[in-house]
Amino acid sequence: MDYGRLTLEELKQGYRYDKEKDTYICNYCEQHFEVGQIFSIENSFYVAEHAVSKHIKAIHRGNLSQLLASETKYNTLTQNQKELLSLFASGASDKEMAKKLGVTEATIRRQRFTFREKAKQAKLYLAVYEQVFEAKPTTDNAIIPIHNSAIYVDDRYLITEQEKQHILETSFYSLEPLVLKAFSPKEKKKVVILTKIAEQFKKGKRYSEKEVNQILMPIFEDYMTIRRYLIMYGFMERTRDGSKYWLTE
Template sequence: MELEKLAIEELRNGYRFDRESKRYICNHCSQFYEPGEIYKFGDRLFEASRAVKLHIETEHGGSLKDLLFGESKYNTLTENQKDMIWKIYTGMSDKEIAQELGISPSTVRNQRFTLREKAKQAKLYLAIYEQASERKANPEERIIPVHSSAKMVDDRYVITEKESDKVLRAEFESLEPLKLKRFPGKEKKKIVILRRIAQEFEPGRKYNELQMNDIIKEIFDDYAVIRRYLIEYGFMDRTRDGREYWLK
């Protein structure tokens, strides 16, 4: 999921309600829950809005754990800072944290103060940036979002909406149904193409290799190359044995 599309509350909760599909979707694994359906957890049954919260707790150990320790290029906290935040979250006192880390309670308090100031800075920056970016209505300047699971972010991802549209028109024979003419060598073009192909897969659904291949074959003959690059660029993930694939 592209981080820009998630509100702060949705990040904190670990899930979002997608108005288009009318589903509650887990931010961490894309598992979805549909209103009107009943889901079983243990010996009890729950409706969708409660089920997605239980999913976050049982499958991910709560939202914070995945946010804090998950692989994200946007998480710039040091390992020590992550450890400190987790200990604070679990309810440890300054004295207990100090004893476990072999530091003084005053050092713990200073680190807590630093983390709080970092949060204030982030909040102010977000308010400033969101207001400024709302003015960028021109597609020639508006940069397309970078998917949050991208493996390595550099200038390859500096792609405007206009540039993206140009690549899509040039490299696809058809956008409906999706038919790719060729898979180019240029990195920016690859990212645009893979981003569009990834939209053909359903969030929260697990695909076996045969299902993956069948979907990609309809788009491009060399399905193995596309499948490999979807994983390599972080648009999709898979189990180690390659039996299951899913959108990240």
């Protein structure tokens, strides 16, 4: 899941609405719930918006559990904090929580206060950030988003929109169909090239190694190198035996 592209409301809901397709989409498995259809979940029937909410609860154990368990670099919560937040969400009393965790009720209250203060800080930061960066049209100097499962997060990702366009124009013979000239040893170029190639795969779909090769071979002769770097840079994952590949969420 690309947290950077979701709104706060979409993160809290666990799904988003695609206006063009008139469809609700689960953030976690990309399942679509088209408006106008009726969906059966656990022997009951729901319209699209209610169905996607029920789906997240039934299939993904609820939105909060998914957010807390997410392995994204943006999830900086400690295991202890995750457990506390789960307990707060459960409605357990301070006394029950203190007993379960082996701490005092005063400790539980302090933790609640700390979470509240951090939330206030986050709100202020978000308000400032949006005023500075999102209230204005995107410029050539804007830094492109880092994909959610990036493994090496360093200066190689400090790429402006202008740089990205230049790399695309000079690295590929053609963008449609996608045909790569050469796989550059320069890190910034690798990021842009791999990002573009990763777009040729569908989210939520599992590919055999043969299917991956069939997609990559027309793009670049040394398709095995591209396949390896898609894994190395966190664009794709695979099973240990290499039998299945998929885009990281």
